Amino acid sequence: MVLLHGSGSSLExxxxxxxxxxxxxxxxxxxxxxxxxxxxxxxxxxxxxTYAGTIARFMTALQVPRFAVVGNSLGGNIAWNLALDASERxxxxxxxxxxxxxxxTLPAGLRLARNPLLRPLLxxxxxxxxxxxxxxxxxxxxxxxxxxxxVDRVHALTNRPGNRxxxxxxxxxxxxxxxADIPKIAVPTLVLRSAGVDxxxxxxxxxxxxERVHADGGHLLPEEDPEWVATAIKEFLR
Numbered sequence: 001m002v003l004l005h006g007s008g009s010s011l012e013x014x015x016x017x018x019x020x021x022x023x024x025x026x027x028x029x030x031x032x033x034x035x036x037x038x039x040x041x042x043x044x045x046x047x048x049x050t051y052a053g054t055i056a057r058f059m060t061a062l063q064v065p066r067f068a069v070v071g072n073s074l075g076g077n078i079a080w081n082l083a084l085d086a087s088e089r090x091x092x093x094x095x096x097x098x099x100x101x102x103x104x105t106l107p108a109g110l111r112l113a114r115n116p117l118l119r120p121l122l123x124x125x126x127x128x129x130x131x132x133x134x135x136x137x138x139x140x141x142x143x144x145x146x147x148x149x150x151v152d153r154v155h156a157l158t159n160r161p162g163n164r165x166x167x168x169x170x171x172x173x174x175x176x177x178x179x180a181d182i183p184k185i186a187v188p189t190l191v192l193r194s195a196g197v198d199x200x201x202x203x204x205x206x207x208x209x210x211e212r213v214h215a216d217g218g219h220l221l222p223e224e225d226p227e228w229v230a231t232a233i234k235e236f237l238r
Contacts, residue, residue: 001025002059006073006219007170008109008134010036010157013072016226017233024234025068030058032075034166036157046170048074048100049178052081056089068092068237072222073099080202081178083187093189094233097197097219101179109134113171123165131155140196140218182206190236192229194221210236 001021003014011029018027031038033054034046055078059067068091071079076098083090109130112118132151139146158164182205189209191202194217203211212232217224 001068001070002028002030002055002064003222004030004055004069004071004075004078005032005035006075008035008154008158008167009073009220010154012036012153013220014070014222017070017222017230020226020230021233025237028059028062028064028067030055032078034170035163037160039160040162040166040169044166044169046166046173048077048081048175049085051078052085055082056086059089065089066091068094070094070096070233071098072096073219076100080182080185083185083189084178084181087185087187090187092237093185093187094192094236095189095202096192096221096229097194097217098191098200098202100182100202101200102177107134108137109167110171113168119168119172122168126155126158126164128155131158135220138219139224140194140216142216143218143220143224145220145223179205188236190232192221192232194218 003018005011005013011031014029018029021027032051033041066089069079069082076095077100079093080095080098080100083093113122128151131154135146135151135154182202185206189206191209191211194214197219203209214221214225214228222229
């Protein structure tokens, strides 16, 4: 099983979920290119389909021919693109507050990174307060997971060499709209979403998809309620 984190995050975003699943599955958590400790792509190609191809090659290098793929946010977008482009390798698909449909509003971090006046500055400097604000906007109203330790961890990884520029490049990458292809997904699919996160229609559009809705969570559901996420995944794959 491979777990794919979201934008601005890292493999730590699935840490507790991975621990809970590891008793039953071989769990792999990469830092996606441009995030965490992997570092930026030399070719600066941050298209979602490129990410999907990278994960497919990564799993080939690990000699894993078939696998379940779980993705949160951007990771979910990559996961369903992988299910379309390499369906023969994907045994199951789990989308956790995944993206991929045209969005009416963007997270604050993406909006800032697309501002032509701020782009050069963000490549060189990102205040810790911006990291904290982005995290607080990404969790549910009743969540208490955003503390100094979490902010310090995310901010430190964001400020690793090349990661700020990679995020700006990612935010300004033209992502083709593939949402019309979502009904073509033909692998068993579990959709996990928070009630307050809308605008995505995977359960409606993927044939046979199973959906579970978390009443209180925000976008970072694997960190906000890892037990709920892990239990849902285990029950689905049983």
